[in-house]
Amino acid sequence: MLTQHTVRSFDRELDYLAKKIAEMGDHACSIVERSVKAIVQDDYRLADELIAEDVILDKAEREIDEKAILVIARRQPMAVDLREIIGTIRISSDLERVGDMGKNIAKRAAVIAGTRQPSSFYSSLEAFVALALRQLNEVLDAYAKHSLDRINAVRERDGTIDAMYTSLFRELLTYMVKDSHNITACTHLLFCTKNIERIGDHATNIAETAHYVITGSYPLLERPKGDHTYEVGMRKEVS
Amino acid sequence: MLTQHTVRSFDRELDYLAKKIAEMGDHACSIVERSVKAIVQDDYRLADELIAEDVILDKAEREIDEKAILVIARRQPMAVDLREIIGTIRISSDLERVGDMGKNIAKRAAVIAGTRQPSSFYSSLEAFVALALRQLNEVLDAYAKHSLDRINAVRERDGTIDAMYTSLFRELLTYMVKDSHNITACTHLLFCTKNIERIGDHATNIAETAHYVITGSYPLLERPKGDHTYEVGMRKEVS
Numbered sequence: 210m211l212t213q214h215t216v217r218s219f220d221r222e223l224d225y226l227a228k229k230i231a232e233m234g235d236h237a238c239s240i241v242e243r244s245v246k247a248i249v250q251d252d253y254r255l256a257d258e259l260i261a262e263d264v265i266l267d268k269a270e271r272e273i274d275e276k277a278i279l280v281i282a283r284r285q286p287m288a289v290d291l292r293e294i295i296g297t298i299r300i301s302s303d304l305e306r307v308g309d310m311g312k313n314i315a316k317r318a319a320v321i322a323g324t325r326q327p328s329s330f331y332s333s334l335e336a337f338v339a340l341a342l343r344q345l346n347e348v349l350d351a352y353a354k355h356s357l358d359r360i361n362a363v364r365e366r367d368g369t370i371d372a373m374y375t376s377l378f379r380e381l382l383t384y385m386v387k388d389s390h391n392i393t394a395c396t397h398l399l400f401c402t403k404n405i406e407r408i409g410d411h412a413t414n415i416a417e418t419a420h421y422v423i424t425g426s427y428p429l430l431e432r433p434k435g436d437h438t439y440e441v442g443m444r445k446e447v448s
Numbered sequence: 449m450l451t452q453h454t455v456r457s458f459d460r461e462l463d464y465l466a467k468k469i470a471e472m473g474d475h476a477c478s479i480v481e482r483s484v485k486a487i488v489q490d491d492y493r494l495a496d497e498l499i500a501e502d503v504i505l506d507k508a509e510r511e512i513d514e515k516a517i518l519v520i521a522r523r524q525p526m527a528v529d530l531r532e533i534i535g536t537i538r539i540s541s542d543l544e545r546v547g548d549m550g551k552n553i554a555k556r557a558a559v560i561a562g563t564r565q566p567s568s569f570y571s572s573l574e575a576f577v578a579l580a581l582r583q584l585n586e587v588l589d590a591y592a593k594h595s596l597d598r599i600n601a602v603r604e605r606d607g608t609i610d611a612m613y614t615s616l617f618r619e620l621l622t623y624m625v626k627d628s629h630n631i632t633a634c635t636h637l638l639f640c641t642k643n644i645e646r647i648g649d650h651a652t653n654i655a656e657t658a659h660y661v662i663t664g665s666y667p668l669l670e671r672p673k674g675d676h677t678y679e680v681g682m683r684k685e686v687s
Contacts, residue, residue: 271666281534295534302541382632385628392624400642
């Protein structure tokens with residue numbers, strides 16, 4: 210049986226992992242936020258800064274993984290404690306990928322520096338990234354508080370992100386059709402919006418991991434998923 | 449101490465997980481292969497079949513995770529055994545995402561049905577997906593045989609995939625510039641090629657997980673990574 214002392218230090222280790230996840234979440238959100246700022250304000254210097262920052266999240270993920278495996282080996286936790294540690298490994302991987310999305314956006318911001326689209330597009334893009342990051346922050350906070358209702362609400366809201374993504378996708382296609390000089394820049398912007406849509410998917414992944422950690426079972430597989438631009442047919446944009 | 453009997457059944461459990469990973473790998477490759485076939489042969493019926501198949505990989509991932517966590521809880525393995533099981537959880541998540549790439553390509557194949565690009569493009573696309581899947585199969589086989597040299601070779605070859613991706617990216621942009629009626633179809637094809645490039649990234653992720661399982665430490669962070677189309681500047685394509 211575990212002594213009071215062991216239990217206390219085990220709790221400290223779990224708290225440490227939770228703290229690291231929260232830090233990763235904050236950093237990932239900040240990279241993504243500033244990468245979109247680099248596009249909106251056409252600031253390639255900011256973009257270059259961000260590209261270098263991503264490695265911090267790669268290191269954080271590895272640190273969390275190694276610590277988590279150490280804790281499993283040392284404490285041999287059961288049931289919810291074990292799920293919590295495995296969940297930490299999964300969530301850190303999602304957050305590392307969110308950081309990659311930010312880095313990817315920053316790289317494209319640097320490439321398209323000097324090109325501009327109608328200002329309405331940039332306001333939509335800012336609203337879009339704000340929504341995606343709200344989803345991510347909400348699921349991380351809901352998980353920290355083990356609030357199952359809020360976790361499930363995040364999964365249900367993913368459809369809103371997909372709808373905004375599809376409309377931005379259409380908008381960019383029309384700019385490309387209107388003037389072929391926009392094609393390369395708008396293509397990079399298409400990938401940027403796709404990256405933001407994928408942040409929503411990662412928030413959904415985290416919600417599913419959180420659901421599993423708390424309940425011991427996964428939510429139903431049929432959840433609103435990802436990209437609906439497949440529904441963007443051939444006629445609409447080219448006419 | 450573990451008895452002979454416990455050791456044998458533990459080995460059986462590890463073998464079971466390895467078998468499941470191999471099955472997931474085969475299925476993921478098959479979905480991706482056929483999704484590209486659906487584009488090349490303009491076969492939207494095949495595309496529709498594939499969209500339904502992806503759920504099999506989602507279920508396989510969850511089955512592997514639950515089994516892996518059960519094995520950790522029951523056997524409380526140490527060192528390399530524990531890393532092997534955690535590695536299984538990571539690799540199954542990469543393979544599930546590879547299946548998603550195939551599903552995504554299939555959805556786009558269905559949307560662009562009836563549109564054609566120059567036949568040279570389709571041959572390049574087939575060569576590209578063959579290369580990405582070769583990388584994936586190689587890393588899975590190298591991991592099954594715990595061959596560190598072959599695992600590291602996979603990481604080093606990732607650059608070839610990026611180079612092919614960049615040239616397909618340029619090619620598609622030129623079709624879009626040439627005729628605005630190509631823009632929507634080529635945009636979907638851009639995302640398809642991006643998905644294939646990401647399969648290469650997943651092969652690299654698996655190589656890193658494999659390296660960690662076998663050696664207990666990760667390879668250096670600075671590895672050739674992902675997408676180099678950021679280097680596709682503004683002038684080249686629009687002139």
